[in-house]
Amino acid sequence: MDKNTMIQNLARESHEKGGFNGAWLYAENGEIVSKGALGFRDPEDTLPITEDTIFQLASVTKQFTAAAVMLLVREGKLGLEDEITKYFPEIPCPGVTVRHLLTHTSGVPDYFDDADWFINIWEEEKRVPGNDEILRFLRETKAKPYFAPGEGLRYSNTGYNLLALLAERLSGVPYEEFLQKNIFEPAGMSSTRCCHIRRDGVPFENYAQATVFEDGKYVADVDSDEDSDVVAFDGLNGDDYVYTNIFDMLRWDKALREDKVLTKEEQQLMYTPAKLNNGEDAVYDEYQGMTIGYGFGWGTGRDEDLGLIVSHSGGMPGVATWFERFIDADRVLVILINRSNPEEYRAVAGFWNGMRMIARDQEPEPIRTIEELTIKDPDKSKWESFCGRYEHPENAEFIVDTVWMKDGDLWAKAIDEDGDEMTFMLYPIGEDEFGRRGGMLKLKFGDGCLMFDDFTCKKL
Secondary structure, eight states, X not given: OOHHHHHHHXXXXXXXXXXXXXEEEEXXXXXXXXXXXXXXXXXXXXXXXXTTOBEEOGGGGHHHHHHHXXXXXXXXXXXXXXXGGGTXXXXXXXXXXXXXXXXXXXXXXXXXXXXXXHHHHHHHHSSOOOGGGHHHHHHHOSOOOSSSTTSOOOOOHHHHHHHHHHHHHHHTSOHXXXXXXXXXXXXXXXXXXXXXXXXXXXXXXXXXXOEEEETTEEEEGGGOTTTGGGGGGTXXXXXXXXXXXXXXXXXXXXXXXXXXXXXXXXXXXXXXXOBOTTSOBOEEEEETTEEEEEOSSSEEEEETTTEEEEEEEEXXXXXXXXXXXXXXXXXXXXXXXXXXXXXXXXXXXXXXXXXXXXXXXXXXXXXXXXXXXXXXXXXXXXXXXXXXXXXXXXXXXXXXXXXXXXXXXXXXXXXXXXXXXXXXXXXXXXXXXXXXXXXXXXXXXXXXXXXXXXXXXXXX
């Protein structure tokens, strides 16, 4: 299969349908199979993205924080089983260890659960809180622990803020400097740095501005009415705020394979998925039947044919990133995107999934927008019976609460894990099956019930 041609066609199709705006790279056995860039790095469409354009990594940053922790463990400055209160006795996190923070099994609440704490400082005190204030946040936050340490797995950016602060204090140098001298420079990542561009300004000439779609046009995240509060988080470290390009991410993969930063033994430890207190595997995600756990800054799983695969995604307003390494098969996939448009989410997700399929020697599925999937002149005779309120399943991060008819179309109200409500129109895409703009959610109505994800919710 000609992977380069498939990738080029996939990227072009996604871009033409308003989905992909960024750069990509795919390599096998250290050799680049496909690379490219499409779109613009500014909201005005005047500055084309090039292959060396710099992007924000968002949560792909976490693997660098985990690597920093491993270097400190090597030096004997901390242990994985050390309780975090040994170093920060003032925070209410009894029993939480360094390992818990690395694997998202700490139960420590994510700062996004109480984002107003940071936003209020930014708006009222006219300053961006620094990462050291994460300690004060944990003392004052209204958010509660998710569970006792080791009892579950739930993603928490706060844990990685604590790890970055720990690395800074134990090393005696700023976190940004620690990464530069101990990781980026040894790996040959000359275009990479940890910095805070919304707080301090942009240090790169070729930076891809994080851009969102609002009121019919693209705007920078900092100029958005809805997303400008990203400034309030720009002083944090550990979970985000590494900036780089596709070539430096390939250098990072090479540096890991050649043990330039971490030994094979250290990496193997990082790729080992966490276990819960009851001995069960802590499940982070699933993909094509493969169960994915979470190690130290990496989602980790094993494919029957390709062996060990580690990966991580990243997302912020106007930012979507993906970094996937096939350890045994010696492959690497990098996707860096700097625009988000909820109306075009399917084209982005289609590109993303198609790239992952090609990396697995599979034919990518065609990219289809919700309009292309929608059935023309659908049978609406049962739609009234779908209307009403539905029960809320336990442990669901997304709940469909109410369905109703409006002007001949079917609509729904949903509630996310933060309690925020959203309404959206349902598009018929199959027999009693519906989709929506701005997401891959599929709803299917049955006899007095509604099914989505793995949930079946009875009509109330």
